[in-house]
Amino acid sequence: MPLHINIEDLLSARTVESDRIEFKEGWNPDAIYRSICAFANDFENIGGGYILIGVAEDETTKTAKRPVKGLTTTELSEIQRKMIGFNNLLQPTYHPHLFIEDVDNKQIIVLWMPGGSSRPYQVPEQITAKEKRNFYYIRKYANSVKANTEEQQELISLANQIPFDDRANTQAKMENISMVLVKNYLLKINSKLAEQVGKIPDKELLAQMELISGPNEYIFPRNVGLMMFAENPELFFPYTRVEIVDFPEGDAGNYEEQEPITGPIPEQINRVLNFLKDKLVKEKVIKPADKAESIRIASYPYQAIEETLVNAFYHRDYQQREPIEIRIYPNSIVFINHGGPDRSIRLESFNSGQVRNRRYRNRRLGEFLKELELTEGRATGIPTILKSLKDNSSPMPSFNSDDDRTYFEVELFIHPEFAQKSAIVIDTSQVIWDIEGINKLLDKLIESADGDIARDIAGDIAENPLNADNHTVEIAKALDGDIARDIARGIAGGIAGKMIDALAFAASPIDRKELLKKIDLVSNVKNFNTYITPLVAINWLTMTIPDKPTSPNQKYLTTLKGRIVLEILKRNKK
Numbered sequence: 001m002p003l004h005i006n007i008e009d010l011l012s013a014r015t016v017e018s019d020r021i022e023f024k025e026g027w028n029p030d031a032i033y034r035s036i037c038a039f040a041n042d043f044e045n046i047g048g049g050y051i052l053i054g055v056a057e058d059e060t061t062k063t064a065k066r067p068v069k070g071l072t073t074t075e076l077s078e079i080q081r082k083m084i085g086f087n088n089l090l091q092p093t094y095h096p097h098l099f100i101e102d103v104d105n106k107q108i109i110v111l112w113m114p115g116g117s118s119r120p121y122q123v124p125e126q127i128t129a130k131e132k133r134n135f136y137y138i139r140k141y142a143n144s145v146k147a148n149t150e151e152q153q154e155l156i157s158l159a160n161q162i163p164f165d166d167r168a169n170t171q172a173k174m175e176n177i178s179m180v181l182v183k184n185y186l187l188k189i190n191s192k193l194a195e196q197v198g199k200i201p202d203k204e205l206l207a208q209m210e211l212i213s214g215p216n217e218y219i220f221p222r223n224v225g226l227m228m229f230a231e232n233p234e235l236f237f238p239y240t241r242v243e244i245v246d247f248p249e250g251d252a253g254n255y256e257e258q259e260p261i262t263g264p265i266p267e268q269i270n271r272v273l274n275f276l277k278d279k280l281v282k283e284k285v286i287k288p289a290d291k292a293e294s295i296r297i298a299s300y301p302y303q304a305i306e307e308t309l310v311n312a313f314y315h316r317d318y319q320q321r322e323p324i325e326i327r328i329y330p331n332s333i334v335f336i337n338h339g340g341p342d343r344s345i346r347l348e349s350f351n352s353g354q355v356r357n358r359r360y361r362n363r364r365l366g367e368f369l370k371e372l373e374l375t376e377g378r379a380t381g382i383p384t385i386l387k388s389l390k391d392n393s394s395p396m397p398s399f400n401s402d403d404d405r406t407y408f409e410v411e412l413f414i415h416p417e418f419a420q421k422s423a424i425v426i427d428t429s430q431v432i433w434d435i436e437g438i439n440k441l442l443d444k445l446i447e448s449a450d451g452d453i454a455r456d457i458a459g460d461i462a463e464n465p466l467n468a469d470n471h472t473v474e475i476a477k478a479l480d481g482d483i484a485r486d487i488a489r490g491i492a493g494g495i496a497g498k499m500i501d502a503l504a505f506a507a508s509p510i511d512r513k514e515l516l517k518k519i520d521l522v523s524n525v526k527n528f529n530t531y532i533t534p535l536v537a538i539n540w541l542t543m544t545i546p547d548k549p550t551s552p553n554q555k556y557l558t559t560l561k562g563r564i565v566l567e568i569l570k571r572n573k574k
Contacts, residue, residue: 054106245258
């Protein structure tokens with residue numbers, strides 16, 4: 001029966017990582033069976049692996065040397081005959097899937113070893129020796145090695161821990177898998193197996209793809225088969241859907257909920273990507289004055305959106321009754337999936353791109369998504385996101401989770417060239433003041449004050465912030481009482497109370513975390529962007545290290561304008 005994936009993808013290590021593929025120029029049963037055992041043990045739940053016999057490896061590219069060497073008809077027969085006996089030497093018995101493929105007008109053998117359901121497995125170190133000593137083997141990087149004592153204990157503890165997507169679903173039937181969707185998938189990845197759909201029994205084809213399990217009289221689909229190829233996977237995994245909410249005015253304003261997106265996972269991904277691309281991805285060409293070439297930028301790089309979304313599907317916990325959530329704000333997109341990263345991974349590691357997951361929650365699902373070229377590969381998601389944002393000169397993303405890692409949140413920020421400018425509208429004496437108008441009024445107040453006082457305030461804010469407020473009173477006094485009262489009402493009605501509190505607590509330099517704590521808010525990106533960033537944008541709050549916005553030593557300080565605002569509000573409370 002033909003191979004279930006495109007043979008060229010294996011030869012070039014395009015959709016399967018190179019450390020999950022071994023190329024063997026000839027038949028070396030001792031080394032081959034150590035690798036079969038290691039792939040079957042699937043120590044890191046990454047989906048097993050492949051061995052290609054009759055193919056030499058290019059040491060530089062870690063791909064197949066072309067044209068392949070191939071195997072003779074005699075070698076093909078001899079290898080298959082011997083493997084029948086060797087498979088029984090694995091404890092417990094394990095039978096890799098064997099395929100004969102035509103490549104470069106030669107024939108090769110492809111062995112596929114999905115993670116075994118009866119792990120851990122042992123195999124003799126020398127399978128051809130008379131005296132046989134069994135060992136556990138696991139994969140480390142691109143090598144099959146003996147498991148040490150600690151690794152053996154951990155491997156044994158994994159005996160009954162089959163990843164959720166690879167388990168049989170006893171609440172479903174094999175008929176719940178749509179053969180139309182299966183064929184469409186096989187055609188899309190250019191698998192020759194597509195030709196067999198409808199020609200051989202469905203059970204035989206689904207078994208070949210490891211999408212069903214159980215004895216012949218009681219077959220159940222595996223969860224991954226339902227995720228990928230059931231018309232309505234939400235029947236088996238409640239809330240397997242994407243919910244999109246648009247907040248055009250931010251959290252405090254009105255919002256619009258889109259119709260939940262359901263269906264097979266590939267269909268959900270494509271529909272969400274099309275929606276986000278149409279709604280959010282805009283392009284602009286900038287011609288720098290000092291360069292001959294124009295620069296093309298996007299509001300959000302599409303690759304960052306795609307990788308973030310696909311990773312949410314790949315790594316979510318399908319046993320939780322929670323959808324994938326996408327929240328669209330004026331200047332950012334937030335992706336939330338439930339079932340956060342392993343606690344061993346520090347959130348700071350995501351910002352550097354140095355993330356290596358210990359084990360994968362959905363090993364089989366990831367393989368299907370890679371075959372569809374919806375994701376790059378294992379451990380490349382975060383680096384891909386960071387690189388695409390950097391190449392677009394976009395702000396770096398924010399990663400967030402709770403202590404129990406029940407969820408994972410990724411926030412992508414819009415390119416500054418596309419950002420909506422913060423605006424606060426104040427109604428005073430039936431005149432609409434936008435933020436620019438208010439600041440112009442504050443500028444006039446400062447200009448009208450005695451020059452020495454203004455200079456003293458500026459110096460005091462920089463050198464001794466506590467003394468600055470003594471002088472701010474003098475400027476506020478210069479404002480007409482009636483106008484001051486109208487402005488105070490407008491400010492109080494147009495700015496959140498917590499923003500006013502933030503100005504007050506930043507009378508002396510204070511870091512971001514402490515400032516948000518002072519105004520009774522959790523320190524996260526959303527609260528920071530809602531209550532602190534707008535104050536910096538209108539120059540009522542300033543950074544102490546303005547040339548390094550992300551410095552760990554960054555603090556915030558209320559500016560002269562911010563202090564005048566506080567004084568106006570204070571004087572008009574009396």
